[in-house]
Amino acid sequence: MSAEPAAVAETSAQPVASVASAAPASVTQAASRETASVTAVASQESRSSLTSTASVSVASISTASAEASTSAVTSEPVEESESASVKTDEQLYDQGLEKTRHTFGERLNALLANFRHVDEGFFDDLEETLIGADVGFDMAVKLSDELRDEVKLQNAKRSQDVQNVIVEKMVEIYDQAGNDEESTALNMAPEGPTVILFVGVNGVGKTTTIGKMANRYHQAGKKVLLAAADTFRAGATEQLDVWAKRGHVDIVKGQPQSDPAAVVFDAVQKAKRENYDILFVDTAGRLQNKVNLMNELAKMKRIITREIPAAPHEVLLVLDATTGQNALTQAKLFKESTDVTGIVLTKLDGTARGGIVLAIRNELHVPVKFIGLGEQIDDLRPFDPNEFVYGLFKGLIDVSALEKA
Numbered sequence: 001m002s003a004e005p006a007a008v009a010e011t012s013a014q015p016v017a018s019v020a021s022a023a024p025a026s027v028t029q030a031a032s033r034e035t036a037s038v039t040a041v042a043s044q045e046s047r048s049s050l051t052s053t054a055s056v057s058v059a060s061i062s063t064a065s066a067e068a069s070t071s072a073v074t075s076e077p078v079e080e081s082e083s084a085s086v087k088t089d090e091q092l093y094d095q096g097l098e099k100t101r102h103t104f105g106e107r108l109n110a111l112l113a114n115f116r117h118v119d120e121g122f123f124d125d126l127e128e129t130l131i132g133a134d135v136g137f138d139m140a141v142k143l144s145d146e147l148r149d150e151v152k153l154q155n156a157k158r159s160q161d162v163q164n165v166i167v168e169k170m171v172e173i174y175d176q177a178g179n180d181e182e183s184t185a186l187n188m189a190p191e192g193p194t195v196i197l198f199v200g201v202n203g204v205g206k207t208t209t210i211g212k213m214a215n216r217y218h219q220a221g222k223k224v225l226l227a228a229a230d231t232f233r234a235g236a237t238e239q240l241d242v243w244a245k246r247g248h249v250d251i252v253k254g255q256p257q258s259d260p261a262a263v264v265f266d267a268v269q270k271a272k273r274e275n276y277d278i279l280f281v282d283t284a285g286r287l288q289n290k291v292n293l294m295n296e297l298a299k300m301k302r303i304i305t306r307e308i309p310a311a312p313h314e315v316l317l318v319l320d321a322t323t324g325q326n327a328l329t330q331a332k333l334f335k336e337s338t339d340v341t342g343i344v345l346t347k348l349d350g351t352a353r354g355g356i357v358l359a360i361r362n363e364l365h366v367p368v369k370f371i372g373l374g375e376q377i378d379d380l381r382p383f384d385p386n387e388f389v390y391g392l393f394k395g396l397i398d399v400s401a402l403e404k405a
């Protein structure tokens, strides 16, 4: 392809190194912990295993009043008020999973409160509850089968014991569905720019996610560049530009309808020349025509790999959790077109079907790397299965009983 610089490189703001750790290997962790308070880090560490999920102190389980930010659907980033304080992972998971918790957790709780015997009827009801939370049919059956065995094995009779087994099994099954070595950490280049390609259909929250991600890594002390390679949708470049300005990062833009691959080429050149740590590439997601999409993505990837052989370091598929099982269908189509290395699941705060996380894991075997729990710039967090399952049950678990169990 021609190396004509069809794209216009523009520096929207000088990157300012922050005080955060800049160690590349630990960037996700650094970024993830950076905004959290010391207390939150400590409480999260104490919850690194399921056993400790059950033994979380009563004080830390008291729920903050949840106000899921599902309000207006605008294409502009939502401005945060000056006074808005950064939420810890725990607070954000707690608030963002409120809707799912209401349907799933409370139904489960009702089921547990009313059961007399852990019999077939109980497991049928459990399966229904799980399917209702969109964990997917296969996953629901698998989970209740394993629970049936485990409940027998542990001779769990009391409601709290059964609930404890359910929580344990959910995390265990999530872990089993993946590869031991994989993690939610982004694959970072040992040296030179790391290139992350974002794919996904229109409206799922790709641009917003890139904006949040850019801010996150900029805050962690990284020199971040964005490539506005969605030249197809009018307004997509402007939208990304707003996020770039907000996150104080640089952006490479193209002319409307110009070749997105040219934007990618210019962005990769700039990233190499000017020693950027990380380049996030926004793409258009035209799933209506799979062949075109495939060709477009393949062309972008070819250019990236030609310029940086180990890149792209990640191809992140952005999915909208509110679309439930449709998100899974989209994911399957994208997987056929390109090597997806991770999922970003957005708008979990806007749905009661948070169980989709488990379905994605079970059916796609691709790790969920980040989740979107709101529209604000800080509402994107690395996915943590423990934190997630804990968030589903928070405030519903009888902690004192669990501690005794």
Ligand SMILES: Nc1nc2c(ncn2[C@@H]2O[C@H](COP(=O)(O)OP(=O)(O)OP(=O)(O)O)[C@@H](O)[C@H]2O)c(=O)[nH]1
Residues within 6 Å of the ligand: 069, 070, 071, 072, 073, 074, 075, 076, 200, 201, 202, 203, 204, 205, 206, 207, 208, 209, 230, 233, 236, 284, 285, 346, 347, 348, 349, 350, 371, 372, 373, 374, 375, 379
């Ligand atoms: N509640 C909530 N809204 C979100 C989240 N992520 C994105 N959104 C909203 O979803 C809408 C669509 O997001 P965009 O970033 O424009 O989606 P996109 O995939 O880039 O869409 P195109 O640019 O059309 O391809 C916006 O109103 C965002 O504010 C989230 O985690 N929670």
